[in-house]
Amino acid sequence: MTCRQAERTLFVSDVHLDAGAQESQRQFLDFLRTEATRADTLYILGDLFESWVGDDAGDNGPVLAALAELTGRGVACFLLHGNRDFLIGQRFCDRTGCRLLPDPVAVELGGERVLLTHGDALCTDDRAYQELRTVVRTDAWQRRFLALPLAARSLLANEARAGSRAHTARTAPTIMDVNGQAVERVLRATRARRMIHGHTHRPAVHDALIEGRPVERIVLGAWYEQGSYLLYRGGRYELHTLPR
Numbered sequence: 001m002t003c004r005q006a007e008r009t010l011f012v013s014d015v016h017l018d019a020g021a022q023e024s025q026r027q028f029l030d031f032l033r034t035e036a037t038r039a040d041t042l043y044i045l046g047d048l049f050e051s052w053v054g055d056d057a058g059d060n061g062p063v064l065a066a067l068a069e070l071t072g073r074g075v076a077c078f079l080l081h082g083n084r085d086f087l088i089g090q091r092f093c094d095r096t097g098c099r100l101l102p103d104p105v106a107v108e109l110g111g112e113r114v115l116l117t118h119g120d121a122l123c124t125d126d127r128a129y130q131e132l133r134t135v136v137r138t139d140a141w142q143r144r145f146l147a148l149p150l151a152a153r154s155l156l157a158n159e160a161r162a163g164s165r166a167h168t169a170r171t172a173p174t175i176m177d178v179n180g181q182a183v184e185r186v187l188r189a190t191r192a193r194r195m196i197h198g199h200t201h202r203p204a205v206h207d208a209l210i211e212g213r214p215v216e217r218i219v220l221g222a223w224y225e226q227g228s229y230l231l232y233r234g235g236r237y238e239l240h241t242l243p244r
Contacts, residue, residue, distance in 0.1 A: 009041045009109060011230040013118065013198025014222035016084065017063055018050035023244055025063065027227050031242065032066040035229070039075055045198045045220060046082025046103070046118030051161060053153040054146050055091035064095050071097030080105070083120045083129075083199065086137060087146065106190055110235045115192035119199030119219075122178035122186070126171065177202070184208075187215055194218065194237075196230065203228055203239055 015028050036042050049060065071077050077098045081088060093100055104117035124130060135141055145153060168176065177200055187195060187210055195217045203221035207214065218237060221228030227242030 007110070007233060008039050009043065009232040010036060010039045011043045011045060011116075011196055011220060011232070012223075012228070013045035013220040014047045014082070014201060014228075015044075016047055016050045016223060017060055019059065021050070021224075024223050025060075027242060027244055028223065029062060029066050031227055031229070032063075032070050036070055036075060037073060041076045041078070042070070043107075043116060043196075044077070044079045044098070045116060045196065046080045046120075047084045047198065048079065048082070048088075049085040051157045052085035052087050053150065053157050054087055055089045057150060057154075064092070067096035067098055080116065080118050082118045083133065087142065104186065104190070106192060109232055112194065113190070113192045115186065115190050115195045117186075117195065117197045119178060119197030122182045122197070123176055123199070124179040124182045125175045125177075128167065129176075176200070183217060184210055196220065198222070205237075205239070 012031075015024065017025050017028060048063075067077060077096070078101050079088065079093075079098045080101055080103045088100070090100075092098070101116070103121070104115050107114050107116060120129070120133065136145075145156075148156075178197075183195065186192075193213075193215060195215070197217070198220040200219060201222040201224075202219050204219050206217040206219070208217070209215070218230060218239070220230055221239075221241065226244050229240050229242070231238045231240060
């Protein structure tokens with residue numbers, strides 16, 4: 001899929017909105033009502049929420065309202081699933097005016113093909129996570145999970161988050177980062193000049209050569225301690241932070 005977009009474009013990832021992180025939520029709401037209103041397009045590359053157990057959960061009303069206000073102003077807002085909020089569905093989109101995109105997805109910016117992804121599928125050295133990801137991304141698993149009572153889904157999500165924290169604590173950081181060969185394979189396959197992703201919480205710009213062709217990988221930061229976004233404008237990409 002290729003999307004043609006306007007010139008001033010914003011990218012965020014890993015906001016991890018949660019009821020227990022009020023400062024993050026306030027900062028993100030402020031971002032939506034200020035910086036985002038000056039953009040033509042906003043891409044949210046996954047993990048907008050710390051967890052999402054279904055569109056019927058009824059949480060994060062202020063965020064959904066702010067997104068609806070933003071899209072109502074004419075700012076196009078696109079969303080990719082993350083590893084925490086892959087159950088976001090059509091009801092969320094109907095309420096906010098956001099549009100779900102497949103992961104990965106190619107967009108065109110300034111006449112250049114850019115690949116967007118959350119990034120978790122590139123962490124191929126983390127085999128335990130990849131096995132889990134394969135299971136929970138199936139339609140059958142998701143139908144069974146969403147058929148459970150909301151209280152049961154919330155309990156299972158809390159248990160999954162605890163398990164994820166334990167897995168992170170005992171796993172080497174290099175294993176949980178993207179695999180270089182996986183990155184190269186997807187860039188070769190898509191012929192993209194640039195990749196933008198989140199997930200690893202390691203904001204940086206990485207340059208490389210593939211078949212003698214210069215490529216760039218831009219990693220977005222997480223919002224746990226400060227805001228983080230990428231701005232595309234006039235052919236340039238700029239990583240920004242919003243100190244809390």
